[in-house]
Amino acid sequence: MATYDVAIVGAGPAGSAAAYRLATAGASVLLLDKATFPRDKPCGGGVTGRAARLLPFSIEPVVEDVVDRLECGLRYRHRFTRRARAPLAYMTQRRRLDHFLLQKAAEAGAEVRERETADARELDARIVIGADGCNGASAKQLGLAEDVVHGVALEANFPYEKRYARGMVLEIAVIRGGYGWIFPKGDHINVGVGGNGEEGPMLRAELRRMCEAYGIDPDAAQDTRGYRLPMRLSETRLARGRTAVIGDAAGLVDPLSGDGMYEGFLSAKLVAEAALDVLAGRAEDLGAYQTAVEQRITPLTRAGWQAKRAFERFPGATYALARLPVTFRVLQKLLQGDLPDPAQARGVELAAIRAIYAVSRVAARATEPGSRSAASS
Numbered sequence: 462m463a464t465y466d467v468a469i470v471g472a473g474p475a476g477s478a479a480a481y482r483l484a485t486a487g488a489s490v491l492l493l494d495k496a497t498f499p500r501d502k503p504c505g506g507g508v509t510g511r512a513a514r515l516l517p518f519s520i521e522p523v524v525e526d527v528v529d530r531l532e533c534g535l536r537y538r539h540r541f542t543r544r545a546r547a548p549l550a551y552m553t554q555r556r557r558l559d560h561f562l563l564q565k566a567a568e569a570g571a572e573v574r575e576r577e578t579a580d581a582r583e584l585d586a587r588i589v590i591g592a593d594g595c596n597g598a599s600a601k602q603l604g605l606a607e608d609v610v611h612g613v614a615l616e617a618n619f620p621y622e623k624r625y626a627r628g629m630v631l632e633i634a635v636i637r638g639g640y641g642w643i644f645p646k647g648d649h650i651n652v653g654v655g656g657n658g659e660e661g662p663m664l665r666a667e668l669r670r671m672c673e674a675y676g677i678d679p680d681a682a683q684d685t686r687g688y689r690l691p692m693r694l695s696e697t698r699l700a701r702g703r704t705a706v707i708g709d710a711a712g713l714v715d716p717l718s719g720d721g722m723y724e725g726f727l728s729a730k731l732v733a734e735a736a737l738d739v740l741a742g743r744a745e746d747l748g749a750y751q752t753a754v755e756q757r758i759t760p761l762t763r764a765g766w767q768a769k770r771a772f773e774r775f776p777g778a779t780y781a782l783a784r785l786p787v788t789f790r791v792l793q794k795l796l797q798g799d800l801p802d803p804a805q806a807r808g809v810e811l812a813a814i815r816a817i818y819a820v821s822r823v824a825a826r827a828t829e830p831g832s833r834s835a836a837s838s
């Protein structure tokens with residue numbers, strides 16, 4: 462008999478959310494993390510409305526600002542602002558959020574061990590879940606999430622400026638395959654830039670440029686940190702037998718937005734459901750988790766890759782589509798969790814999304830080897 466029903470390696474948002482759900486349902490859970498909490502993690506700390514809705518409890522105690530305004534720019538030249546009727550995102554700091562989630566897991570009954578790690582193949586549990594992020598070892602140890610590409614991002618904190626309160630600034634196409642952002646926190650603002658993996662060497666200069674463009678003193682930067690963004694390519698295996706990976710360990714970051722907490726919380730929910738079925742004898746293995754990911758997360762990932770390709774190849778045309786009020790309505794519904802994925806939009810909203818996909822298809826053809834525009838790019 463194994464000591465634990467479930468062992469989880471990594472207590473970030475994904476690991477702690479899974480531990481909370483499993484422990485609440487009565488499973489005996491071991492949750493390990495190599496760090497001591499509170500600990501920080503490079504992240505914008507923006508919890509979208511749809512991510513917050515996925516948690517079985519409120520994160521209000523660690524929310525520092527609530528965003529209902531989007532300011533979107535294109536390469537520091539064009540800009541538009543849209544206001545939403547309901548919150549788009551909740552701004553927190555990962556030091557606070559992750560500690561809060563860990564405490565929730567412990568309160569629910571999970572046995573939490575900090576400053577501890579283990580080989581995912583050697584844990585004394587009926588079910589093992591790898592949730593140790595993109596630099597963890599569990600995916601490799603379990604032979605899962607093998608087909609993942611990495612983006613990169615660099616972020617820093619700057620003195621608080623009231624003009625950024627309640628708003629989220631996104632500056633599109635300043636970095637290939639990505640964007641710059643400004644997020645408000647309680648006593649500072651977080652500014653970052655991120656994009657394709659090979660853009661790494663450009664990030665420092667672009668972060669400076671982003672600050673200068675928005676009247677923020679680049680030399681006031683504190684805690685400047687870079688980190689990788691793992692993005693799964695389709696069909697990558699995330700479960701085998703009674704083992705699975707979730708969150709960044711599974712490469713579930715959205716290719717367009719670079720967000721990963723929604724996917725972290727959702728994969729935690731899906732793996733917990735599959736694990737409870739195994740523990741109750743209703744299923745032999747975690748195969749249902751893989752199926753659920755393909756149904757609930759893969760359509761979003763696919764849409765993210767398509768939109769990313771459109772922005773990357775034809776930023777002007779894609780930006781023009783993005784600034785249409787109808788496109789913002791779709792984005793709003795997605796961020797607030799009222800639309801599971803863009804393909805499920807209806808009427809004119811679906812037409813706007815299809816227009817972006819059409820740009821993406823042209824972009825795909827244009828980058829095919831031998832095409833005239835590929836040769837000129």
Ligand SMILES: Cc1cc2nc3c(=O)[nH]c(=O)nc-3n(C[C@H](O)[C@H](O)[C@H](O)COP(=O)(O)OP(=O)(O)OC[C@H]3O[C@@H](n4cnc5c(N)ncnc54)[C@H](O)[C@@H]3O)c2cc1C
Nearest residue numbers: 471473474475495504505506507578593594708709721722
């Ligand atoms: C610069 C940047 C900005 C971002 N901004 C946002 C944003 O605003 N909103 C958003 O939704 N997403 C954002 N993301 C993505 C988001 O940070 C991740 O998707 C999210 O942290 C994934 O959570 P996780 O629990 O899967 O992994 P992590 O948060 O990485 O947690 C993994 C945990 O595993 C532990 N660990 C690692 N190795 C081991 C080991 N060997 N043994 C034991 N424990 C181990 C770590 O200590 C850590 O606690 C951003 C990412 C970056 C890089």
